[in-house]
Amino acid sequence: MTTTITSGGVDWAGRLRTGLVDRVERSFTGQREIVETAVICLLAGGHLLVEGPPGSGKTTLARAVAAALAPAPGTDAWRRVQFTPDLLPAEITGYEQPLLTGGAAPFRPGPLFAHVVVADEINRASPRTQSALLEAMEERRVTVAGRTHRLPDPFFVVATQNPVDLHGTYLLPEAELDRFTARVAVGYPSRAAETAIAAGRLTEPEGAGPPHLRAEDVLAAREATAAxxxxxxxxxxxxxxxxxxxxxxxxxxxxxxxxxxxxxxxxxxxxxxxxxxxxxxxxxxxxxxxxxxxxxxxxxxxxxxxxxxxxxxxxxxxxxxxxxxxx
Structure with a gap:
């Protein structure tokens, strides 16, 4: 049974349930517990590791969470990074681009500069690239050429990996696994849910409709959670x-x-x-x-x-x- 908790006159728990949990579940149908775990990680200021076979909806979950958030000005709501063995750290953190005219090299932000970052098949990247995530996940910043750049707030990493197909993968080290607040295993949906998906009868397709929450709403909900x-x-x-x-x-x-x-x-x-x-x-x-x-x-x-x-x-x-x- 739920009650009403208000902070600043706003029922943040109710807004999260209707504006995020309920909405995401309409895209990631039939797996509410996993959706709630994702939202719990977001509220706790952490990150989520999602395991499951191909085609089970791992990326759909992350994209649906991102689609419910309106980004802060100048920030992307979400970015996806396909991790591969040849992916370089600069391709996720960003880099400084030298100017032909000389002067200070401007910083070109990488895909980590978003509210929700989908790290797809994270265990396929080299340990060097995986380690580039450690500072970002723990300290919410990246350091490039000796200069530190703050990441957007909120900053939420949803990493996916296939626990069965390990060919050409690099096992995540304990230090990196420890950065994930929670891990969930995505299985196949129920027969009724899979029938609805196959028939295209989802009540709200992924990303449909305007965002329900702003970045500052998530930060306010985090403050209420901390209380x-x-x-x-x-x-x-x-x-x-x-x-x-x-x-x-x-x-x-x-x-x-x-x-x-x-x-x-x-x-x-x-x-x-x-x-x-x-x-x-x-x-x-x-x-x-x-x-x-x-x-x-x-x-x-x-x-x-x-x-x-x-x-x-x-x-x-x-x-x-x-x-x-x-x-």
Whole structure:
């Protein structure tokens, strides 16, 4: 059940549900939980990794999110980068173009200078090009020829990869995986949804209609999300879940402190999207697999299923009572 949370007289949670979640789901039909996870990442100021087979709608999801946002003046709503082995870092960050007449070389912004960046098949680029994303994703800036350039705000990377076809790919290093707030696995839609897609009966084709939200609306919604109450008991629970991954025999190593912070931020965003002014243990549990599973490496004892290991840990780590999590 949702309630109304206002900030500055605006029901931002309601606007996000109708102007973003509902709208994107009309394009990315039948997979509302994945749509909500994408919006949670946006609200938490993070980035999303989408895995799935070709033709399952990974790029459609990112484009639908971008189509709902009106860009700030001089900024693109979204840009797509097709990652390939020969892609150079300057082709995504931008470069300085020398002038024949001399003088200071002007900076030519790359496709990272957009509110939503679709990094398609990110694991096909070389490690050097992948690393060019690290500064951008973590610090919201790029450095070219010794000069730093700020990226637009909000800045949201949606990266896609095919987890099955690994020919000619470079596995994402742990440092880069850790930059993604959450990972979702896109499967095939239900038969009813696939029938609607095949018949062209989507109620709102991808990108149809004017944008529902401005860039400043997203920033205001982020401020309201940051105001969602989180108690020490709840933070302690998130820390306990993270610590459990570091001592679990079914995992090789555990999650970072960045992951713990992302878990709390995502739980806040989950509560906010549901219209609640405080987060509780159920919010942590609902986002834990998406936030943590891609950051750990299963051992031979786990059967290779990190999500199942995280799910099992959640049943064993004691959760605080809901009353203790209320403001």
């Amino acid at each position: 969602v109450a989180v108690t020490d008991a709840l933070v302690g629970y998130a820390v306990a879940v993270a610590e459990a991954t570091r001592t679990e025999d079914a995992l090789v190593g555990g999650v970072s402190v960045r992951a713990t912070r992302a878990l709390v931020a995502a739980a806040r965003a989950r509560a906010f999207l549901d219209g609640r002014g405080h987060a509780d243990a159920k919010d942590v549990q609902r986002v834990a697999v998406a936030v943590l599973a891609h950051r750990v490496v299963p051992s031979g004892r786990s059967g290779g299923d990190a999500a199942a290991v995280i799910g099992d840990l959640l049943t064993r780590v004691p959760a605080p009572e809901n009353a203790a999590c209320a403001p």
